[in-house]
Amino acid sequence: MSHEPASPDPQPPAAVGLGRGEEGLAADAAEALDGFLRHLELERGRSANTIRAYRADLTGLLAGVTALAELDLGRLREWLSAAHGAGLGRATLARRAAAARTFTAWLARGGLLTSDPGARLTSPRPHRTLPEVLRADQAEELLDAAGSGAAEGDPENLRDLLLLELLYATGVRIGELCGLDVGDVDDTRRTVRVLGKGDRERTVVYGVPASTALRRWLAEGRPTLARPGSPPALLLGVRGRRLDPRVARGVVHRAVSAVPGAPDIGPHGLRHAAATHLLDGGADLRYVQELLGHATLSTTQLYTHVTPERLKVVHEQAHPRA
Numbered sequence: 131m132s133h134e135p136a137s138p139d140p141q142p143p144a145a146v147g148l149g150r151g152e153e154g155l156a157a158d159a160a161e162a163l164d165g166f167l168r169h170l171e172l173e174r175g176r177s178a179n180t181i182r183a184y185r186a187d188l189t190g191l192l193a194g195v196t197a198l199a200e201l202d203l204g205r206l207r208e209w210l211s212a213a214h215g216a217g218l219g220r221a222t223l224a225r226r227a228a229a230a231r232t233f234t235a236w237l238a239r240g241g242l243l244t245s246d247p248g249a250r251l252t253s254p255r256p257h258r259t260l261p262e263v264l265r266a267d268q269a270e271e272l273l274d275a276a277g278s279g280a281a282e283g284d285p286e287n288l289r290d291l292l293l294l295e296l297l298y299a300t301g302v303r304i305g306e307l308c309g310l311d312v313g314d315v316d317d318t319r320r321t322v323r324v325l326g327k328g329d330r331e332r333t334v335v336y337g338v339p340a341s342t343a344l345r346r347w348l349a350e351g352r353p354t355l356a357r358p359g360s361p362p363a364l365l366l367g368v369r370g371r372r373l374d375p376r377v378a379r380g381v382v383h384r385a386v387s388a389v390p391g392a393p394d395i396g397p398h399g400l401r402h403a404a405a406t407h408l409l410d411g412g413a414d415l416r417y418v419q420e421l422l423g424h425a426t427l428s429t430t431q432l433y434t435h436v437t438p439e440r441l442k443v444v445h446e447q448a449h450p451r452a
Contacts, residue, residue: 159192187229203247227253262393264403288351292343299336301404304397310364326423
């Protein structure tokens with residue numbers, strides 16, 4: 131298995147707030163945006179990535195506005211129309227419209243706008259396309275190859291095997307996996323405590339292959355990569371720091387690309403595969419929802435494939451005229 135490049139470990143992300151007058155915005159608009167981003171971070175517990183996305187979208191919305199009072203429905207529609215004209219997709223337009231609606235609602239509640247122009251803003255619904263997913267035999271081939279690569283005990287290969295096993299076994303997000311500490315894993319019960327979106331905590335389970343990979347990594351691999359100042363992270367990079375999600379994505383892409391006929395997927399593709407294969411095996415959709423950490427069942431339905439074979443089995447078991 132390919133090793134990660136020996137590049138410097140990433141630095142902690144910078145503050146995600148926006149100071150007054152930055153980005154060339156009008157003073158009252160910049161101040162309002164700064165307050166809104168702090169509201170998302172401190173009161174609603176949004177992740178740094180989510181806040182950055184809001185900042186980027188809303189900075190574009192407020193650019194050219196000379197005073198916050200100019201933010202009306204016409205301005206919102208003009209902004210979305212320009213994005214559409216630039217060729218942005220339906221999903222991006224829907225995301226931008228949602229960000230604008232959340233922002234203007236907050237402005238209206240705080241008395242910064244006399245009314246909420248976003249309440250009447252509509253946007254196209256994104257196409258809900260099914261993602262490509264590994265077949266069960268391809269997932270098995272992927273993990274068998276990773277196991278062969280780790281057979282000689284190279285610490286990076288041992289780590290990469292554990293990374294792949296846990297992604298497929300638990301369906302966790304790559305950021306959640308890289309954020310795990312050693313103390314979050316209870317191997318006697320084969321459970322992992324995960325901190326997900328919105329700081330929601332959940333417990334996920336894993337099987338014997340992942341447990342075997344975990345024990346080898348902790349006994350043989352992690353002690354080799356750890357340094358005196360290493361954090362308690364479960365997965366470490368070559369410099370002994372917490373594994374960067376970008377490096378982890380590269381591990382997944384390289385491993386999947388070696389499987390003949392497999393779709394070009396990353397960590398989220400393994401998340402989709404875990405959910406789909408659970409459903410094919412008879413798992414209840416609400417169990418899969420809990421495993422993936424989704425707030426609503428509709429999100430889980432998008433992330434999963436219910437195959438015709440599974441539908442046929444359920445129909446034959448449940449329908450009186452099957």
